[in-house]
Amino acid sequence: MQIEGLTAVGPAEYELAMSFKPGMRVPGRLFADEELVRMALKDRVVEQVANVAFLPGIVGASMAMPDMHWGYGFPIGGVAATRARDGVVSPGGVGFDIACGVRVLRTNLVADEVRHLAKEIMHELSRSVPKGVGSHGRIKTSRRELEEIFVKGVGWAAERGYAWPEDLDHIEQGGAHPGADPEAVSSHAYERGSDQVGTLGGGNHFLELQHLDEIYDRGLAEKLGLFRGQLVVMIHSGSRGLGHQVCTDYLKEMDRASRRLGIDLPDRQLACAPLDSPEARRYLAAMAAAANYALCNRQCMAHWVRQSFERIFGKSAEALGMSLLFDVSHNIAKIEEHEVDGKREEVCVHRKGATRSFGPGHPDLHDEYRETGQPVVIPGDMGRASFILVGTETAMTKSFGSTCHGAGRVMSRKAAKRQFPVDALSRELAEAGIVVVAGSRSLLPEEAPLAYKDAAKVVDICETAGISRKVARARPIGVLKG
Amino acid sequence: MPRPRYASTEHTADIGLVAYGETLKDVFANAAYGMFDLMVDVSHTPETQRVDVPAEADDTPSLLVAFLNELLFIFETRNLILVRFEIVEWDETTRLAARAWGSALAGQQPREQIKAATYHDMRVEKTAEGYEAEVLFDV
Incomplete structure (x- = not known):
């Protein structure tokens, strides 16, 4: 099934293609069911998943867990791994309340x-x-x-x-x-x-x-x-x-x-x-x-x-x-x-x-x-x-x-x-x-x-x-x- | 009807504002006023104390964010609600020195617990009426 650029790739998993936003270095991946995906689309979370995929050295996918919602910079529920040898760290990917x-x-x-x-x-x-x-x-x-x-x-x-x-x-x-x-x-x-x-x-x-x-x-x-x-x-x-x-x-x-x-x-x-x-x-x-x-x-x-x-x-x-x-x-x-x-x-x-x-x-x-x-x-x-x-x-x-x-x-x-x-x-x-x-x-x-x-x-x-x-x-x- | 000094904006988890003003200085002062007004009812806050507020950054929007974050630092460490702001010296983009007046938070019920100003969606723009600025806060 496809919903606005998102393709179901497994039980409770959707992939956001790199073509969603030119500049993405990896695809996005949302852990969600159809209802949550539809909710995410009303929010700005999908756009934020795409934005995180711009980070240099990001590997795998820019991910969002099912409790995802619009944050600032990263979506809330966001996970991104960057290669230690050539990747970056982004304080916005940790947030203000460090180790909450x-x-x-x-x-x-x-x-x-x-x-x-x-x-x-x-x-x-x-x-x-x-x-x-x-x-x-x-x-x-x-x-x-x-x-x-x-x-x-x-x-x-x-x-x-x-x-x-x-x-x-x-x-x-x-x-x-x-x-x-x-x-x-x-x-x-x-x-x-x-x-x-x-x-x-x-x-x-x-x-x-x-x-x-x-x-x-x-x-x-x-x-x-x-x-x-x-x-x-x-x-x-x-x-x-x-x-x-x-x-x-x-x-x-x-x-x-x-x-x-x-x-x-x-x-x-x-x-x-x-x-x-x-x-x-x-x-x-x-x-x-x-x-x-x-x-x-x-x-x-x-x-x-x-x-x-x-x-x-x-x-x-x-x-x-x-x-x-x-x-x-x-x-x-x-x-x-x-x-x-x-x-x-x-x-x-x-x-x-x-x-x-x-x-x-x-x-x-x-x-x-x-x-x-x-x-x-x-x-x-x-x-x-x-x-x-x-x-x-x-x-x-x-x-x-x-x-x-x-x-x-x-x-x-x-x-x-x-x-x-x-x-x-x-x-x-x-x-x-x-x-x-x-x-x-x-x-x-x-x-x-x-x-x-x-x-x-x-x-x-x-x-x-x-x-x-x-x-x-x-x-x-x-x-x-x- | 006079134009409002600011309007609040909604976000799933947080809150933001759009501040208006005839000049850039007004916009900075109105954004600061709006931030405190989102936190508590400031309508009866006396101007009994004055503080100096420095800020520095690399461009106008990040200077506004730095200014608001410095005010939040003052609020948290000195328990001061500030309601009047005057920019006494600045270059509009990289540094400012402001004065602010207000008094200690005493007994008011909080409206929102603003903890930081973010760079997300921040903008400062010239408009037909003057200037406007948008900031999203971490709550």
């Missing part, structure tokens, strides 16, 4: 047995985790401490008692991205980062109490320490103002570099520089620093979640089984080895609203997940469901080891505000048994469930395409928003 991501803490509690405590738990969490626009943290960090966070990531938190030693094994890159250089981070970024460690922020970020109400694969779930009825905690947050400043600073540098080098790009937000240039090296060093800050940020919040549970249940977090399942980042560029044209090749994989999804046996996975594949955490909207998946071998061959990152918006923030008045929305969520604590009631409607695609559909398309596999569904019981 999600983690899940397990518990050994049965959700239905503690549901009556949901309000109390949410208010306790609201007291311990700073949230909202311009939120300031409980931890003030000096320049020296920020430098340590940039290099050590979650190691810094572990030294201060904010992490269990085994937490580090359950985070991408062992809790610290290599190559971070504190000198590559501007003084503006230091200033923005000085009091935001351990803060949730606003927008689509959240902290949720969830109930695993459906297990799709019992064997896998068991190996991941998950069971039907289990209460888990999901944290979605990023690198706050610090990451935004790093992106802002380097977009400007890359914009200059692109023009100096005569790199022809259809959108200035795609500004880039060759991976072996000083600009790219400095950006990757600053990006790693911001990513480590984001990991540390989620770690500190996880620590306070554990403390809150200890206060409520009068037991240690260890006794409550509050181990970390996994922490994934969905806005990041990483140097990885993948197969390109039948050969192993080092590439820079940009994931802009996409999650790493390494399959079983991948050497980068910790022993615990070597057999299952990497756990992938997909946050959904606050009314329906989030999902826990695992990576697959097919993802390694089809999508540079990547899958979706969430539900993906379908409605602008203004439209959502018009359509979902805050009182009606709050009532609806309350009737569904979901306790919502929001820092800014006025912003709640922007996050209304129907402003998003149904994450269930998005993860189903990923499973059909083979780029991840469903393990469990997590329904919200309590939601903390900025």
